Amino acid sequence: MQEIIVDGGDIEFFTTPKEYKQQLLALIECARHRIFITALYLQDDEAGREILHALYQAKANFPELEVNIFVDYNRGQRGLIGEKASMGNRELYLKLAQDYPQTINIYGVAVKRKEVFGVLHLKGMVFDDKLFYTGASINDIYLHQGERYRLDRYCTITSTPLADSFCQYLTETFIDSELAPLLNQQALPDAIEQKKILAALKLQLKKSQYQVTAQAEIKETKLVSDKSFITPLVGFGRRKNQLNQKTRQLVQGAQESIVLFTPYFNLPHSLARDVIKALKRGVNITVVVGDKTANDFFISKEEDFSTIGIIPYLYEMLLKRFVKRYQNFIDKGLLNIHLWKDGDNSFHLKGLRIDERFHLITGSNLNPRAWALDLENGLLVDDSAKNFLKVTNDELVGILVNTNKVTHFTDIESVADYPEKPQKLLKKIRIAQIDRVLKRFL
Numbered sequence: 001m002q003e004i005i006v007d008g009g010d011i012e013f014f015t016t017p018k019e020y021k022q023q024l025l026a027l028i029e030c031a032r033h034r035i036f037i038t039a040l041y042l043q044d045d046e047a048g049r050e051i052l053h054a055l056y057q058a059k060a061n062f063p064e065l066e067v068n069i070f071v072d073y074n075r076g077q078r079g080l081i082g083e084k085a086s087m088g089n090r091e092l093y094l095k096l097a098q099d100y101p102q103t104i105n106i107y108g109v110a111v112k113r114k115e116v117f118g119v120l121h122l123k124g125m126v127f128d129d130k131l132f133y134t135g136a137s138i139n140d141i142y143l144h145q146g147e148r149y150r151l152d153r154y155c156t157i158t159s160t161p162l163a164d165s166f167c168q169y170l171t172e173t174f175i176d177s178e179l180a181p182l183l184n185q186q187a188l189p190d191a192i193e194q195k196k197i198l199a200a201l202k203l204q205l206k207k208s209q210y211q212v213t214a215q216a217e218i219k220e221t222k223l224v225s226d227k228s229f230i231t232p233l234v235g236f237g238r239r240k241n242q243l244n245q246k247t248r249q250l251v252q253g254a255q256e257s258i259v260l261f262t263p264y265f266n267l268p269h270s271l272a273r274d275v276i277k278a279l280k281r282g283v284n285i286t287v288v289v290g291d292k293t294a295n296d297f298f299i300s301k302e303e304d305f306s307t308i309g310i311i312p313y314l315y316e317m318l319l320k321r322f323v324k325r326y327q328n329f330i331d332k333g334l335l336n337i338h339l340w341k342d343g344d345n346s347f348h349l350k351g352l353r354i355d356e357r358f359h360l361i362t363g364s365n366l367n368p369r370a371w372a373l374d375l376e377n378g379l380l381v382d383d384s385a386k387n388f389l390k391v392t393n394d395e396l397v398g399i400l401v402n403t404n405k406v407t408h409f410t411d412i413e414s415v416a417d418y419p420e421k422p423q424k425l426l427k428k429i430r431i432a433q434i435d436r437v438l439k440r441f442l
Contacts, residue, residue: 002211002212002231003212003229003230003231003382004159004161004162004165004212004229004230004231004232005227005228005229006157006158006159006162006227006228006229006230007226007227007228008226008227008228008385008387008388010157010158010159011155011156011157011158011228011381011387011388012155012156013153013154013155013388013391013392013395014154014155014156015154015394015395015398016144016149016151017136017141017142017143017144017149017150017151017152018143018144018149019154020134020136020142020143020144020152020154021047021143021144021145023132023154023156024051024125024132024138024143025050025051025054027125027127027130027132027156028051028054028055028058028127029054029058030127030128031058031062031065031127031128032062032065032128033064033065033066033128034065034066034067034068034126034127034128034167035055035058035065035066035067035068035125035126035127036068036069036070036125036126036166036167036170037068037069037070037125037126037138038069038070038071038120038122038123038124038125038170039069039070039071039123039125039136039137039138040071040072040075040119040120040121040137041071041072041075041076041089041137041138041139042069042071042076042089042106042137042138042139043089043137043138043139043140044088044089044091044092045139045140045145046140046145046146047138047139047140047142047143047145048089048092048138048139048140049092050145051138051143052092052093052096053096055067055069055104056096056100056102056104059100059102059103059104060100060102063102067104067105068104068105068107068170068171068175069104069105069106069107070107070109070120070122070170070174070180071089071106071107071108071109071120071183072108072109072110072111072115072119072120072121073108073109073110073120073180073181073183074110074112074114074115074119075088075089075115075119075120076088076089076090076093076106076108076183077089077090077108077183089183090108090183090184093106093183093184094184094185094186096184097184097185104184105175105182105184106182106183106184107174107175107180107181107182107183108180108181108182108183108188109174109179109180109201109375110180110194110197110198110201111201111205111236111373111374111375112198112373113195113198117373118369118373118374118375119373119374119375120374120375121363121364121370121374121375121376121377122234122363122375122376122377123135123136123362123363123377124166124377126163126166126167128163129158129159129160129163130156130157130158130159130163131156131157131159131162131163131166132154132155132156133154133155133156133157133361133379134152134153134154134155134363135152135153135348135349135350135362135363136150136152136154136348141346142348148344148345148346149345149346150296150345150346150347150348151340151342151345151346151347151348151349151399152348152349153261153349153350153351153361153395155361157230157379159230161212161213162212162230162232164213165210165211165212165213165232166210166232168210168211169208169209169210169211169234172208173204173205173208177200177201177204179197179200179201179204180201181197205236205237205375206236206237206239206240208234208236209234209242210232210233210234210377212232226385226387227385228381228382228383228384228385228387228388229381229382230379230380230381230382231246231379231380231382232377232378232379233246233362233377233378233379233380234375234376234377235364235371235375235376235377235378236374236375236376237372238371238372241371243362243364243376243377243378244268244371246360246380247271247352247360247364247366248270248271248274250352250354250358250360250380251271251274251275251278251352251354252274252277252278253354254278254283254354254355255283255355256283256284256355256356257283257284257285257286257353257354257355257356258275258278258283258284258285258286258352258353258354259285259286259288259352259353259396260275260285260286260287260288260351260352260366261288261289261349261350261351261352261399262287262288262289262349262350262365262366262367263289263290263294263295263346263347263348263349263350263365264289264290264295264315264365264367265287265289265315265316265318265319265322266315266318266367266368267366267367268366268367268368268371268372269368271366271371272322276326279326279329279334279335282334283334284333284334284336285329285334285335285336286336286338287335287336287337287338288338288340288349288396288399288400288403289319289337289338289339289340289347290339290340290341290346290347290348291339291340291341291347291404292312292313292315292316292413293312293341293344294340294341294342294345294346294347295311295312295315295346295347296346296348297309297311297312298312298346300344301419305419305421305422307425309422310422310425310426310429313415313418313422313426314426314429316412316413317415317426319337319412320409320412320413320414323337323406323408323409323412324409327408327409330406330407330408336405337405337406338400338403338404338405338406339403339404339405339406339412340399340402340403341402341403341404342402349399350362350363350364350365350366351378353392353396356386356389357382357383357384357386358380358381358382358383359379359380359381359383359388359392360378360379360380360381361378361379361381362376362377362378362379363376363377363378364376364377364378
C-alpha cells in the first residue's frame with residue numbers, strides 16, 4: 001500500500017450538509033478536465049436533479065470535460081422503500097439523456113444480484129486534481145435541500161496522485177472492463193448477460209486495489225514536519241480485505257485514545273474484540289453513534305409502522321447489550337458512549353481517529369454487512385505533524401453538541417419501553433431466533 005504525500009493545507013474539512021452542497025456545486029462548475037462521482041445513489045428528487053443539471057451544464061460549457069458517475073445498479077432501478085414499483089432513478093437518467101445534446105456517463109455497478117446481499121458503497125468524487133470524500137450520497141436530505149438533513153463527514157484533498165488513483169481504479173474496474181452497464185442508455189443486459197457480468201466483476205473486485213504513482217524522495221519527505229500521508233484503501237469480501245485489515249490494525253495499535261463514528265451500532269465480532277482489548281489495556285474510547293430516532297429507517301409514532309422500521313430498534317438493543325456488558329469501563333471513564341440526536345434529522349457519520357494521529361475517513365458502517373458484503377473504500381491519513389488535529393477537534397465538538405452521553409445502560413430504552421408494534425415484532429424475531437441472521441445483513 002503506497003502512501004501519498006500531502007501538505008497541511010491540502011486537506012480541508014467541512015461540517016454541514018449545506019456546505020457539502022455548496023462545495024459540490026462549486027467543484028462541478030470549476031472542473032475543466034474530469035469529473036468522476038461514486039455514490040450509492042444519485043436520486044430523482046430536487047437536489048439530485050439540480051446536481052445532474054449542473055453536470056450537464058458543465059459538459060456544455062466545456063465539451064472536452066469527461067463526466068463519469070457510478071451508482072449501485074440495483075438501487076438505481078427501484079423506487080424508495082414503501083413506494084409503488086417504478087424504474088427508480090434510472091427514469092430521470094434516461095429523460096435527461098434525451099433532453100440534453102451533451103453526453104455524460106452514468107454507470108450501474110452491480111456488486112451482488114440483489115441489494116440485500118451487497119451494494120456499491122464506494123465513495124469519493126474527483127474534480128480535476130481534487131478529491132471530495134464523503135460518506136453521503138446525493139439527494140435532498142444529504143444536501144439539506146429542505147428542512148431535514150442527514151449529517152456526514154466531508155473533506156476535500158488536493159492531490160494529483162490521489163485523484164489519479166481513484167480515477168484509474170474506476171476506469172480499469174468498471175469502464176474498461178465493460179462490467180458496469182450504462183443506466184442512462186435504453187439497453188441493459190438481459191438476465192443471462194447480467195449473471196456473467198456479476199461473476200466476472202466479483203473476480204475483478206477481489207483482486208482490485210488502488211494504484212498510486214510513486215513519489216520521489218518519500219523517505220526524505222517523511223522528515224519534513226508539515227507533511228502528512230494518505231493511503232487509499234478498498235475492501236470487498238471477508239478475505240484479504242485491505243480496508244477491514246487496516247481498521248483492525250489501527251484499533252490494535254492504539255495506545256491512548258480511539259474515537260469511533262458509526263451510524264448503526266453492530267460492530268463485527270473481530271472489531272468488537274479489538275475494541276474490548278483496547279479498553280483492557282487502558283485506551284480511552286469514545287463511540288459516537290446515532291440514536292434510534294436518527295436512523296434513516298426510523299418510523300415515528302405518527303406514521304404507519306412497517307417491518308423495515310424494526311431496524312433502529314434492533315441496533316439499539318445491540319447497543320444496550322454492549323453497554324450493559326461493559327458498564328465497568330464506563331464507570332472507570334474509559335468508555336464514552338454518545339448518542340446523536342437533533343430533532344428528526346439523521347446521522348450518517350463513519351470513521352476512526354486513533355491517538356490524535358491516524359484518521360480513517362470512510363463510508364464503511366463498521367458493521368458485518370460492510371465488512372463482508374458491500375464494496376467499500378476509505379482514506380487512512382497519517383497526521384504525525386498534527387496538521388488536522390484542530391479542525392478534527394472542532395468537527396468532533398460540533399458533533400457532540402447534539403449528543404447525550406450514556407452514563408449507565410439504563411439510560412437506553414428497553415424493549416418494554418417501545419411502542420406496541422415494534423415490541424410485538426421483536427418478540428416474533430426472538431421466538432424465531434432469526435436476530436443472529438439479521439445481524440449479518442445490518
